[in-house]
Amino acid sequence: MVISMKLGATKEQVEHICRRIQDFGYRVHSIQGDERVVIAAVGIGDVTHCLDSLQAAPGVESAVRISAPYKFVSREYKAEKTRIGVDGAVIGGDQFVVMAGPCSVENEKQLMITAHAVARSGANLLRGGAFKPRTSPYDFQGLEVEGLKLLRQARQETGLAIITEVMSDGDVGLVAEYADVLQIGARNMQNFALLKALGKAGKPVMLKRGLSSTLKELLLSAEYVVSHGNSEVILCERGIRTFETATRNTLDIGAVPLLHELTHLPVILDPAHATGKSSLIPALARAAVAVGADGLMVEVHPCPEEAYSDGAQSLTLEQFDRLMSDLQPYLTLWRDGRGPAQAGTTTS
Ligand code: PEP
Ligand code: MN
Numbered sequence: 001m002v003i004s005m006k007l008g009a010t011k012e013q014v015e016h017i018c019r020r021i022q023d024f025g026y027r028v029h030s031i032q033g034d035e036r037v038v039i040a041a042v043g044i045g046d047v048t049h050c051l052d053s054l055q056a057a058p059g060v061e062s063a064v065r066i067s068a069p070y071k072f073v074s075r076e077y078k079a080e081k082t083r084i085g086v087d088g089a090v091i092g093g094d095q096f097v098v099m100a101g102p103c104s105v106e107n108e109k110q111l112m113i114t115a116h117a118v119a120r121s122g123a124n125l126l127r128g129g130a131f132k133p134r135t136s137p138y139d140f141q142g143l144e145v146e147g148l149k150l151l152r153q154a155r156q157e158t159g160l161a162i163i164t165e166v167m168s169d170g171d172v173g174l175v176a177e178y179a180d181v182l183q184i185g186a187r188n189m190q191n192f193a194l195l196k197a198l199g200k201a202g203k204p205v206m207l208k209r210g211l212s213s214t215l216k217e218l219l220l221s222a223e224y225v226v227s228h229g230n231s232e233v234i235l236c237e238r239g240i241r242t243f244e245t246a247t248r249n250t251l252d253i254g255a256v257p258l259l260h261e262l263t264h265l266p267v268i269l270d271p272a273h274a275t276g277k278s279s280l281i282p283a284l285a286r287a288a289v290a291v292g293a294d295g296l297m298v299e300v301h302p303c304p305e306e307a308y309s310d311g312a313q314s315l316t317l318e319q320f321d322r323l324m325s326d327l328q329p330y331l332t333l334w335r336d337g338r339g340p341a342q343a344g345t346t347t348s
Helices: 011-023 048-055 108-121 145-158 169-178 192-198 215-227 255-262 271-275 278-290 317-337
Strands: 002-005 027-032 038-042 060-064 084-086 089-091 097-101 125-127 161-165 181-184 205-208 233-237 267-269 295-299
Touching: 002 011, 011 027, 011 038, 011 048, 027 215, 048 060, 089 097, 097 108, 108 125, 108 145, 108 317, 125 145, 145 161, 145 169, 161 169, 169 181, 169 192, 181 192, 192 215, 205 215, 215 233, 215 255, 233 255, 255 267, 267 278, 271 278, 271 295, 278 295, 278 317
Parallel strands: 097 125, 097 295, 125 161, 161 181, 181 205, 205 233, 233 267, 267 295
Antiparallel strands: 002 038, 002 060, 027 038, 084 089
């Protein structure tokens, strides 16, 4: 259950509620918020009596039952969608946000050419990996700090906000100095030390679905970040492992509307990693719009055949430009479809 205290509830009132929860045999799982305190409690058994009693206690605004194993990220906890402001863009609001750029930051020329081009075509964020999670230790591992510096330069030159991956808890502070959004790769979705460290990162996080992860596991990973203090989490569907080998992964398109039912967090679709094939990206980008994703992440490279990583799924600058203009009629429908039910305010 989640107990929201009234604005200005006293410390004594909060302590009293925590004691009452424990008296009922439940555990206080976390307490969040400075202005408005929200207490999450977990335990086994029927909570009805506890809820009724707490609702009558001084300082309590509301006490609600959350049946999902994840609390703070559930729709039951917060009905309105979370909006996350990143520079000028708002993810989860009435704008379809596009993140585009190379898989890996390779050198200054490659990054600046791409950054200027995607900015001209209307991207909202520049993506690019400086720390690369590669299946093989012999593959390009990323430029690391040098790559972060190039991303900062691209930000200065184009005004685009930066999303880039952080792979370990020890690097969160470093990457957060350069990035506007911290990307957590599919292979790290259940790196719990990293998820906990992100709670204190002070920057929004985009959490990619693990290669073989269920939506429940994805949401529980998001819950780690939120329950450790960072409510600005974006989810990303990027395909999952199935028996199908014709595509790199299988895009779980149904995950997008289902996540919207289960959680208030924004959902981004990544058709590049989902398929591994640049030819499939325009159709799946349209699908992302049609199913109500909050945005798109795509890989773009000036010369995909020379890319250090993921060339086969990278769009050329021209293909990306065409994609953006071809999406426009669909985006008009998308905006019309964003009724009041989709609107909401940020939790941060
Ligand atoms: C990436 O975005 O380049 C990446 C490595 O993605 P994923 O973690 O989804 O494989
Ligand atoms: Mn990639």
